[in-house]
Amino acid sequence: MSTTIQAMVEKSKKAQKEFENNFGQEEVDQIIKDITKLVYDRAEEFAKMIHEETGMGVYEDKVKKHLGKSKIMWKGLKGRKSMGIIERDEEKGTVTFAKPVGVVASLSPVTNPVVTAMNNIVNAIKGKNSIIVSSHPASLNSVVYSIDLFNDILSSYNAPENLVQIIKEPSIEKTNELMAACDVVVATGGHAMVKAAYGSGRPSYGVGQGNVQCIVDRDADLNEAVKTIIKGRIFDNGIICSGEQTSILPAEMYNEAIEIFKENDVYYVEDDEEKAKLTELLFPEGHLNKKMVGQPAKDIAAEVGIDVPEDTVMLLIKGDKEDKEDLLRKEKIFPVNVAYSYDDLDEAIDIAQTNLAIEGIGHSVSVHSHNEENIEKIAAAVKVSRVIVNAACSLTVGGSFTNGLEPTTTLGCGTWGNNSISENFYFKHLLNTTKIAYLLEDVEVPTDEEFWA
Incomplete structure (x- = not known):
């Protein structure tokens, strides 16, 4: 020593x-x-x-x-x-x-x-x-x-x-x-x-590593849920491990949700070429690009020649449910979120659990719902230590005046996340x-x- x-x-x-x-x-x-x-x-x-x-x-x-x-x-x-x-x-x-x-x-x-x-x-x-x-x-x-x-x-x-x-x-x-x-x-x-x-x-x-999956239930106030997801994802340009990483949306509400995202200064990426460029930038050779951590959404887009409005606060990329090894399923420590659609709650849970198995198992899931049965079904199924309901995960998972979690900056993730x-x-x-x-x-x-x- x-x-x-x-x-x-x-x-x-x-x-x-x-x-x-x-x-x-x-x-x-x-x-x-x-x-x-x-x-x-x-x-x-x-x-x-x-x-x-x-x-x-x-x-x-x-x-x-x-x-x-x-x-x-x-x-x-x-x-x-x-x-x-x-x-x-x-x-x-x-x-x-x-x-x-x-x-x-x-x-x-x-x-x-x-x-x-x-x-x-x-x-x-x-x-x-x-x-x-x-x-x-x-x-x-x-x-x-x-x-x-x-x-x-x-x-x-x-x-x-x-x-x-x-x-x-x-x-x-x-x-x-x-x-x-x-x-x-x-x-x-x-x-x-x-x-x-x-x-x-x-x-x-x-x-443990973060990779917070966000499930929006069918009974959720879609406008409020989308705004809350954005609020949580863009806080401090996404550098907090508890920030919302995905938006898992009911299939019949998907297009409406995307329009709400756009109305709130989010740039939606569905073009395959743009998606490929961003994936390569954010995960060169499969690894997180540390130079992009905590950088503004418009600057990230500009790095790969994507022209976005000056007031863009977040990039929302259309997810690929079929590609189980898509790099965008990993934790993203920047103002980037990935959108998926689901047909039933079991599929929503499967999308979340698939992503968590890649990175973030044991950490947290965010749910927007007023259906207690569905909330508890999700909580029983996913391998995480915390389920945040109808709130921005990045702003409340470390304890809040509006929930009963212990105040902290250190979020244990159980044996799932190799934690004690x-x-x-x-x-x-x-x-x-x-x-x-x-x-x-x-x-x-x-x-x-x-x-x-």
Whole structure:
């Protein structure tokens, strides 16, 4: 291990112990409130800095992202016990204590650098853990700046120095060393990063690949559904892994839906030549074109000589149901969506599941429907961890004021997605627990004959 990482981990362990021994629930929660409020207050500053540093996404959407995620994170954490006795079950005779896991290694992606750092830091602090962040190099300056501000808050509470640290000169080697030396890893980012986390030899929480399939039911308000799909797909120019990737539409409503898309500044691609050009651009030799990630729809079209209106916000490509290996079935981290038609709900589910099997299994599906039976039929059939109903997936799947999901930037995808959890990652995953089991008095234990009768 390099002396840099070794020294950081040693300092982190010392800070964690001091923090654990000297800070209580009320003070910890106040620190978390101040950190999330800082991100809220400086949303425009962070958005501008990240947009300029990474060259990805949309400034205005990044502002909304920092405003929204900071609020929902505090909503999800305030008032919840995370230390000492957190549960008494008189009926079972158990008492549960929460204790820190220790030193957390946090891997932060280029697509959502500051909100991911904030998310992991406040979840770590909630359980009285320390944390070391390894940022993607392309967004390093933004993350370092945010953590410096977070540390100013910690200092104002006389929290121990080095409770929150960041690798100032990140590299793959240093990140691997960090993961191997810490107590638990939280990896939010690409497939290679998550795979490395699970191979570190430490307990790890990672995310699976996104490829959100969006099914529109026959009873849906088509106009509202289309507008919601567009809203979710174009947010931050499509760089969020939970953005809508497809529009799976009833066959008899397909043409009407396409017209609604067009009325809302979407360019529809049905010409085979245009489709082939875009496929080659977005997936050269079958691999995602990183240069196109988070770029505007009109710029993507211009790259292959397709003339679209200046106000085009999204490209909608007609899907090929027969080609099961079409590259456009994969995750697209840009404002591009693929449209399919279906005859019955079973076919809609099959289209979604076929695409998920290529990429994105375990992640999420979006459904526009008012038919509870159909919604639950879809949920029972698809291999995903979340089904979002009548809402923009990219804006709500990480927790929202309008649903009951835990606020997060790390979306577990279960064993389907090679993850350890199939739910939204939150502070409980950074707690160890100790349970007292009292002897239950006056319990009538059945005889073997009575038990097996």
